[in-house]
Amino acid sequence: MRQAKAFLLTAVMWTAGAQSAWAGQVDPAPPADRVQATGQEIATGDIIVTARKRDERLMDVPVAISALSGEALDRYATSSLTAISERVPQLVIGESTNQAGGSINLRGIGAGLANPSTEQAVTLNLDGIPISYGNAVRLGQFDLQRVEVLKGPQSLFYGKNSPGGIISLISADPGASFEARLRTGYEFAADQRFVEGIVSGPLSDNVGARVVAYYSKEDGWFRNLGVPVSGRTPGASSKSNNAEDFFIRGTLTFRSANDALRVKLKVNHGQRDRDGFGPGGVGQAVFCPSGASQVAPVSTDCKLNRYYTEVALPPGVAALHPSLEGPSHIKSRQFLASGSIDYDLADTITLTSVSGFYRLQEDGLGSFTSVNDPRTGASLDLKIEGISQELRLSSDLDGPLNFTVGGFYQDGKLTVGQAFFTNIAAPALVAATFYDQNTQAYSLFGQARYEFSDRLELAVGARQSWEEKHLKGTVATTPTNASPFLILNPNRKYDDFSPDVTLTYKPTSDLTVYGAYREGFTSGGFNTTPGPLRTGATGAFPSIAARDLSFEQMSAKGGEIGIKGNLADRQVQFDLVGYRYDYDGLQLSRWDEVAFTQRVQNAGSARVQGVEFSTTVRPRSVEGLELRGAVAYNDAKYRDFIGGCYAGQSVTAGCNLLPRNPASPATAGSAANPYNGQDQSGQQLARAPKWSLAGGLSYEREFSSGLGGSLAFDTLYTSSYATQTEAHPLARQRGYWLLNGSLSIFSGETKSWELALIGRNLTNKLYTATGGTLAFTGSGTGTASTTQADILGIAGPPRSVFLQLTLRSSLLGNR
Numbered sequence: 001m002r003q004a005k006a007f008l009l010t011a012v013m014w015t016a017g018a019q020s021a022w023a024g025q026v027d028p029a030p031p032a033d034r035v036q037a038t039g040q041e042i043a044t045g046d047i048i049v050t051a052r053k054r055d056e057r058l059m060d061v062p063v064a065i066s067a068l069s070g071e072a073l074d075r076y077a078t079s080s081l082t083a084i085s086e087r088v089p090q091l092v093i094g095e096s097t098n099q100a101g102g103s104i105n106l107r108g109i110g111a112g113l114a115n116p117s118t119e120q121a122v123t124l125n126l127d128g129i130p131i132s133y134g135n136a137v138r139l140g141q142f143d144l145q146r147v148e149v150l151k152g153p154q155s156l157f158y159g160k161n162s163p164g165g166i167i168s169l170i171s172a173d174p175g176a177s178f179e180a181r182l183r184t185g186y187e188f189a190a191d192q193r194f195v196e197g198i199v200s201g202p203l204s205d206n207v208g209a210r211v212v213a214y215y216s217k218e219d220g221w222f223r224n225l226g227v228p229v230s231g232r233t234p235g236a237s238s239k240s241n242n243a244e245d246f247f248i249r250g251t252l253t254f255r256s257a258n259d260a261l262r263v264k265l266k267v268n269h270g271q272r273d274r275d276g277f278g279p280g281g282v283g284q285a286v287f288c289p290s291g292a293s294q295v296a297p298v299s300t301d302c303k304l305n306r307y308y309t310e311v312a313l314p315p316g317v318a319a320l321h322p323s324l325e326g327p328s329h330i331k332s333r334q335f336l337a338s339g340s341i342d343y344d345l346a347d348t349i350t351l352t353s354v355s356g357f358y359r360l361q362e363d364g365l366g367s368f369t370s371v372n373d374p375r376t377g378a379s380l381d382l383k384i385e386g387i388s389q390e391l392r393l394s395s396d397l398d399g400p401l402n403f404t405v406g407g408f409y410q411d412g413k414l415t416v417g418q419a420f421f422t423n424i425a426a427p428a429l430v431a432a433t434f435y436d437q438n439t440q441a442y443s444l445f446g447q448a449r450y451e452f453s454d455r456l457e458l459a460v461g462a463r464q465s466w467e468e469k470h471l472k473g474t475v476a477t478t479p480t481n482a483s484p485f486l487i488l489n490p491n492r493k494y495d496d497f498s499p500d501v502t503l504t505y506k507p508t509s510d511l512t513v514y515g516a517y518r519e520g521f522t523s524g525g526f527n528t529t530p531g532p533l534r535t536g537a538t539g540a541f542p543s544i545a546a547r548d549l550s551f552e553q554m555s556a557k558g559g560e561i562g563i564k565g566n567l568a569d570r571q572v573q574f575d576l577v578g579y580r581y582d583y584d585g586l587q588l589s590r591w592d593e594v595a596f597t598q599r600v601q602n603a604g605s606a607r608v609q610g611v612e613f614s615t616t617v618r619p620r621s622v623e624g625l626e627l628r629g630a631v632a633y634n635d636a637k638y639r640d641f642i643g644g645c646y647a648g649q650s651v652t653a654g655c656n657l658l659p660r661n662p663a664s665p666a667t668a669g670s671a672a673n674p675y676n677g678q679d680q681s682g683q684q685l686a687r688a689p690k691w692s693l694a695g696g697l698s699y700e701r702e703f704s705s706g707l708g709g710s711l712a713f714d715t716l717y718t719s720s721y722a723t724q725t726e727a728h729p730l731a732r733q734r735g736y737w738l739l740n741g742s743l744s745i746f747s748g749e750t751k752s753w754e755l756a757l758i759g760r761n762l763t764n765k766l767y768t769a770t771g772g773t774l775a776f777t778g779s780g781t782g783t784a785s786t787t788q789a790d791i792l793g794i795a796g797p798p799r800s801v802f803l804q805l806t807l808r809s810s811l812l813g814n815r
Helices: 002-010 032-038 070-075 081-085 134-138 315-319
Strands: 065-069 091-095 102-106 119-126 129-133 144-151 165-171 179-187 192-202 207-218 222-224 238-240 243-255 261-275 283-287 329-346 349-366 376-395 401-422 428-451 456-476 491-508 511-522 554-567 572-592 597-617 625-640 642-644 655-657 677-679 691-704 707-718 736-746 753-760 768-773 791-795 800-808
Touching: 065 070, 070 144, 081 091, 091 768, 102 119, 102 165, 129 329, 129 349, 491 554, 572 642, 597 642, 655 677
Parallel strands: 119 165
Antiparallel strands: 065 144, 091 102, 119 129, 144 165, 179 192, 179 800, 192 207, 207 243, 222 238, 243 261, 261 329, 283 791, 329 349, 349 376, 376 401, 401 428, 428 456, 456 491, 491 511, 511 554, 554 572, 572 597, 597 625, 625 691, 642 677, 691 707, 707 736, 736 753, 753 800, 768 791
């Protein structure tokens, strides 16, 4: 780590003015094979995407996609998935209020943030490797060539079936000429200092290499009101949310002399260390029905602001279990290695292999109370390792019929250890749980594409998936008495057949009309959260009685109709799509008040339907000007769902049903069986705003042969949404606008140096993407007389202003 920092701080890195031809935007001189692959001339403003594992213009792909080029990401120093979500309508990403890392919701579909073993319904895909765990939200993203957000079920081209969509991150590759860059900057509000370096270029006629490294240290935007403990936590009102981040990626490419063999290897390492708060994030009481917190001593104003409370754990906690030692913190290490091989068996047949290895190690400790009274707390030690392998055979025949067939395999292991304590009267270890989950996934997929004419194509494909998961668990009431407990259904098998049919009509080279029917799937799994998992009706944990921790798989089916194209001699690009998808067994995260833990449950069914429109205008009369806008309407509702009650929900407010299952018919709850539920059929899905609006402009020009500048603004409006599954009427985020802007000055065409002032969330609008009810608040749930709970939320990033300097190799005359 020390050597890497020294390298970043002392290396002199310059960059070629010309960017790689694969910049995800305009390809000024596209290779002949790429023009042939798209079947069209690549024009100014065309974005090249690989949504169907071949290079195509964005407007030719019959899929609803939001694509961000590398230039668009650099415009606002976008280096996290949360920042990416602020540019894409209907994409809501937030860190969690527990240890699961974060949640990703697209059009309202997301697995939630219930436990570390939950696989996201919206899958991340980095350079062809699927990563379906929410903890990847915490890994910064740097030197990206582009981001492709594919909306709706995706079953064919991304390794694992995904019912909610794909966020595909494509990192930059070495180009044909030497490139290097040094970038450094300072963010004023969080006192963040960062530096990034890139060196890239050919090592020989056939080999290329690229290395990017990034280091950042910040004090944070928020201030901690927690009572300080000498030697363990900072003083009152000290800055917190501090973080130290380091990331490095190496890329090596090889092309044979005849270009028949193409190999690409990438190795990524990222780490983040944060002190002052634990895995629960910067949680704070954002609303208190009584006007003051129900947990004493009071240390919150019950408003969403830049103040929160995280206190050190009581001194006696450390003796309860070794993992409970130390102040609140979270430390994360992620490693990803990927390798792709493309081999042309013939001029028209290509065999592709994509291999991946992913490892995550994370540990954290926090009080989880968000007040000056640490009544509870938990530690987390998490390790995830997995390998994946995909083989794909694709054709590019001269005739009307072409195909893609292949298979996918994944073997993963998750190990999680958690210690859970309470401190109501005195520190006491409730339990320490240890889980080992093994996953094996197999699938076969294929697609046939038939061109009835140059204008009409029918694509028919499907994926058959099989997954098996096995869980072992151990529980301890002291640091030394761990013993296994019996898990009902410790082996679960899941399978699914997901067809995909698309009809595409291209009346001209500038217009694409398509209709598609799609299905998607994600497997079930096990709840591996800490806390007193229920045993019968008593919740007596750590009783060793058998318990069923599993939840079922979810599936999606439906379709979309879209039209996209160019107008006004390609000065205007547009994309319009309407969609409707039904989900069965929708996996949702809910707070189980009786079990005192987050857990996953399946909703009976849900429907997501809506319309999205986007446009980009590049008038030739004003060179360098780009205008963009988008509007999305999304109606996402439960069709059949008996969910859990929120804390303090009364019978008259709807809390009078037991969750539906064969052993518990829908009857009123009682003191003997207090697991009350509510009928949420017809309610809006959590984190599913009905309306999203986006608009922006950018303008760049040269003032003279040696000086130029640029100006850009982008805004995003998100209408109100529920921040928790239980739909507490007060746990809603109101509609809000976000505004980003940037102003830069640079040295002429080559941009050998560039100084930029970048602002994100300039209106300083605090919002919450995730939240819940505050523990130990609310009472009488499921009765006639109740007290509503305090509302907990995690604030998104407030206003941040960067001053950023970029130096490129053209400064030394290297072009």
